[in-house]
Amino acid sequence: MKEGKPATIKEIAKRLKISPSTVSRALNDHPSIGLVTTMRVKKVAAELNYEPNQTAIFFKQRKTFTIGVVLPSLSEPFFSAAISEIENVAHEKNYTVIMGQSLDDADREFRILQTLKTHRVDGVLMSIGKNTQDYQFVELLKGAGIPIVFFDCVPDLDNIHTVVSDLETGMLEAIDMFVSCGHHAISLINGPARLPASIERRNAYCKGLEKCNIPFREEYVVNTDLTSEGNESAILQLLALPDRPSAVVSFNDYVALDVMMIVRQRGLTLNQDIHFISYANYPLWKYMENPPMASIEQFPGDQGRKAAELLFELIQTPERTDPVKIVFKSSLINQA
Amino acid sequence: MKEGKPATIKEIAKRLKISPSTVSRALNDHPSIGLVTTMRVKKVAAELNYEPNQTAIFFKQRKTFTIGVVLPSLSEPFFSAAISEIENVAHEKNYTVIMGQSLDDADREFRILQTLKTHRVDGVLMSIGKNTQDYQFVELLKGAGIPIVFFDCVPDLDNIHTVVSDLETGMLEAIDMFVSCGHHAISLINGPARLPASIERRNAYCKGLEKCNIPFREEYVVNTDLTSEGNESAILQLLALPDRPSAVVSFNDYVALDVMMIVRQRGLTLNQDIHFISYANYPLWKYMENPPMASIEQFPGDQGRKAAELLFELIQTPERTDPVKIVFKSSLINQA
DNA sequence: CTGTTAGCGCTTTCAG
DNA sequence: CTGAAAGCGCTAACAG
Numbered sequence: 001m002k003e004g005k006p007a008t009i010k011e012i013a014k015r016l017k018i019s020p021s022t023v024s025r026a027l028n029d030h031p032s033i034g035l036v037t038t039m040r041v042k043k044v045a046a047e048l049n050y051e052p053n054q055t056a057i058f059f060k061q062r063k064t065f066t067i068g069v070v071l072p073s074l075s076e077p078f079f080s081a082a083i084s085e086i087e088n089v090a091h092e093k094n095y096t097v098i099m100g101q102s103l104d105d106a107d108r109e110f111r112i113l114q115t116l117k118t119h120r121v122d123g124v125l126m127s128i129g130k131n132t133q134d135y136q137f138v139e140l141l142k143g144a145g146i147p148i149v150f151f152d153c154v155p156d157l158d159n160i161h162t163v164v165s166d167l168e169t170g171m172l173e174a175i176d177m178f179v180s181c182g183h184h185a186i187s188l189i190n191g192p193a194r195l196p197a198s199i200e201r202r203n204a205y206c207k208g209l210e211k212c213n214i215p216f217r218e219e220y221v222v223n224t225d226l227t228s229e230g231n232e233s234a235i236l237q238l239l240a241l242p243d244r245p246s247a248v249v250s251f252n253d254y255v256a257l258d259v260m261m262i263v264r265q266r267g268l269t270l271n272q273d274i275h276f277i278s279y280a281n282y283p284l285w286k287y288m289e290n291p292p293m294a295s296i297e298q299f300p301g302d303q304g305r306k307a308a309e310l311l312f313e314l315i316q317t318p319e320r321t322d323p324v325k326i327v328f329k330s331s332l333i334n335q336a
Numbered sequence: 337m338k339e340g341k342p343a344t345i346k347e348i349a350k351r352l353k354i355s356p357s358t359v360s361r362a363l364n365d366h367p368s369i370g371l372v373t374t375m376r377v378k379k380v381a382a383e384l385n386y387e388p389n390q391t392a393i394f395f396k397q398r399k400t401f402t403i404g405v406v407l408p409s410l411s412e413p414f415f416s417a418a419i420s421e422i423e424n425v426a427h428e429k430n431y432t433v434i435m436g437q438s439l440d441d442a443d444r445e446f447r448i449l450q451t452l453k454t455h456r457v458d459g460v461l462m463s464i465g466k467n468t469q470d471y472q473f474v475e476l477l478k479g480a481g482i483p484i485v486f487f488d489c490v491p492d493l494d495n496i497h498t499v500v501s502d503l504e505t506g507m508l509e510a511i512d513m514f515v516s517c518g519h520h521a522i523s524l525i526n527g528p529a530r531l532p533a534s535i536e537r538r539n540a541y542c543k544g545l546e547k548c549n550i551p552f553r554e555e556y557v558v559n560t561d562l563t564s565e566g567n568e569s570a571i572l573q574l575l576a577l578p579d580r581p582s583a584v585v586s587f588n589d590y591v592a593l594d595v596m597m598i599v600r601q602r603g604l605t606l607n608q609d610i611h612f613i614s615y616a617n618y619p620l621w622k623y624m625e626n627p628p629m630a631s632i633e634q635f636p637g638d639q640g641r642k643a644a645e646l647l648f649e650l651i652q653t654p655e656r657t658d659p660v661k662i663v664f665k666s667s668l669i670n671q672a
Numbered sequence: 673c674t675g676t677t678a679g680c681g682c683t684t685t686c687a688g
Numbered sequence: 689c690t691g692a693a694a695g696c697g698c699t700a701a702c703a704g
Contacts, residue, residue: 006480008680008681008682009681009682009683010681010682018690018691019690019691019692020681020682020683020691021682021683021684021690021691021692021693022689022690022691024681024682024683024684025683025684025690028683032689032690033689033690034689034690037689037690051453051454051480052454052681052682053395053456053680053681053682054454054455054456055391055394055395055398055400055455055456055680055681056395056680056681056682056683056696057681057682057683058391058394058395059389059391059392059394059395059680059681059682059696059697059698060681060682060683060684060695060696061682061683061696062391062696064391066434066455073420074416074419074420074423075413075416075417075419075420076416077411077413077416080410080411080412080413080416081411083410083411083435084409084410084411084437087410087435087436087437088437091436091444091448094451096434096436096451096452096455097434097435097436098402098432098433098434098435099419099423099433099434099435100423100427100432100433101420101423101424108427112427115430115432116432117387118387118388118390119390119391119402119432120389120390120391144342144387257620257623258623260623261623264625282620284593284618284620287593287594287596287597287624288623288624288625289600289624289625289626290625344696344697344698345697345698345699346697346698354674354675355674355675355676356675356697356698356699357674357675357676357677357698357699357700358673358674358675360697360698360699360700361674361699361700364699368673368674369673369674370673370674373673373674388697388698389696389697389698391696391697392680392696392697392698392699393697393698393699395680395681395682395696395697395698396679396680396697396698396699396700397680397698397699398680
């Protein structure tokens with residue numbers, strides 16, 4: 001019951017003593033083909049177990065119905081959530097998804113993009129790695145006519161399409177919440193200082209303090225390289241302060257997990273001696289005995305979905321000139 | 337600086353007044369082409385910014401250098417870990433990866449497989465959904481000459497290649513550990529009764545008790561449908577028992593999270609009144625104040641890597657007849 | 673060492 | 689409404 005070579009249009013044609021072109025048209029429900037022949041063709045096609053050779057079609061149509069997704073990591077929950085929604089959108093549109101992870105390695109990232117280009121994907125969705133400095137690939141893909149939408153971690157360029165989250169809104173809410181709970185010694189454990197994501201957080205933090213008329217104190221902002229050691233030394237800096245903060249916003253949940261553990265080990269009581277809010281990238285706080293007061297949610301799934309939808313629009317309307325910039329507001333979610 | 341149409345071999349040939357085949361050969365470093373012409377060809381190719389049209393090559397070679405990966409979910413940590421390693425292996429081999437998630441929907445799963453087939457992927461890696469009953473797709477792909485390797489959740493068929501974890505080894509270790517800590521009232525919170533994964537756990541559990549000379553008690557095995565409500569009712573059943581168990585092995589970490597929370601709410605003290613070990617699918621226990629005593633680890637990354645490596649072997653040696661069955665031992669990891 | 677020719681499977685003018 | 693023929697870009701016999 002196995003057919004070595006799958007049936008082709010030609011064979012169907014031969015069987016029916018009609019021309020291949022007619023078969024092709026019939027199969028594609030071309031209006032100018034008689035109903036009867038169309039039926040006969042489809043019948044034989046079914047009998048022969050015909051399956052169109054997509055590689056031939058891709059080749060002919062210069063379209064692959066495939067999009068590429070390039071992310072720093074495929075296993076990080078934030079990106080997993082995004083991926084999952086991206087796949088859903090693609091599935092709805094009858095597209096397939098090729099994935100690659102850069103692991104924050106700029107060379108690997110570049111190689112993946114190259115591969116996607118040679119595979120002639122119809123579009124690319126991308127979140128750049130932390131070490132990516134060189135954005136020449138943008139021109140590369142543009143030259144190849146492949147639309148690209150950046151999301152979450154995006155290059156600092158004007159003429160590109162981006163979907164990002166506004167880290168400010170959530171930060172303002174967080175500081176408001178702290179203040180309304182009576183805190184005024186509010187600190188920020190930030191990521192690596194030059195990271196755009198860190199700069200945004202810092203700016204938002206300053207703005208939040210200002211809105212609440214709390215003076216900014218440089219020693220209340222500490223940085224971590226996001227390793228456990230870095231997180232530890234960051235929180236220790238704060239704890240060593242003569243007037244240590246009673247409230248802390250942290251770069252993300254991983255940082256929060258680490259620093260909250262240290263705080264506990266030091267004999268302080270969470271949500272009493274010291275309070276935390278963090279940017280969310282990890283979902284299971286509800287099971288913790290002492291979760292942070294709240295999390296700043298960035299909705300990775302929604303971002304991924306939106307980015308994918310935008311990409312499909314661009315694929316359908318290739319000649320869009322104006323860069324689209326979509327911003328998702330981050331917002332506070334209670335945990336406690 | 338944009339070239340509407342990318343350069344083709346023909347144009348290079350024309351420029352150099354040689355034949356396309358020579359160009360093709362030169363570009364592929366065919367040994368029978370003179371070094372000088374090879375150089376000249378490559379130079380012009382570079383000038384013209386030539387890029388081979390992969391879709392044409394795929395079409396011609398009947399090979400796509402692409403593998404398909406079909407999983408129940410792209411966002412579950414267990415699968416994310418596997419995906420990440422699969423992508424690594426593929427990247428090493430210069431392959432690309434197409435991903436699809438079935439969301440445990442058998443129809444969607446089937447459609448994805450169809451798509452992969454029409455996309456002419458060179459091989460498929462798959463973990464089947466919970467509701468998949470019909471394995472006809474196995475024959476479908478076999479008929480198309482596409483090798484397939486199943487991992488983690490695999491169909492109950494003989495003539496297929498599989499990579500799975502042996503749930504027994506970890507269970508035996510778990511029960512040993514409980515017993516050596518003085519427990520004899522050891523319970524199992526299992527998943528849906530008919531799920532192969534549940535049956536295996538149950539069998540392993542029975543075997544473990546037997547090895548330790550502990551009589552099996554039917555009421556110590558309860559089932560959950562893996563929803564929070566199901567988990568809750570499962571643990572409540574156990575707690576309501578006249579001699580409630582002091583030790584529990586749970587189906588997976590999500591179940592453990594839920595039931596441990598309930599236990600706490602009921603005023604019991606974890607790791608004192610009642611002890612837990614669960615099959616791991618979630619990594620962050622170290623941050624919990626009261627983690628389970630231990631976890632039974634299944635090494636999703638290793639499994640994914642192994643499955644991918646096996647698939648690439650099969651792609652290179654298409655005429656393998658004997659089904660390969662690889663088993664990973666699960667094993668206990670201390671958490672406390 | 674290089675050129676000629678044919679063809680992968682499909683779509684698509686252009687003629688009837 | 690249908691057929692003939694050309695061609696997408698590349699590779700690979702088969703000749704020289």
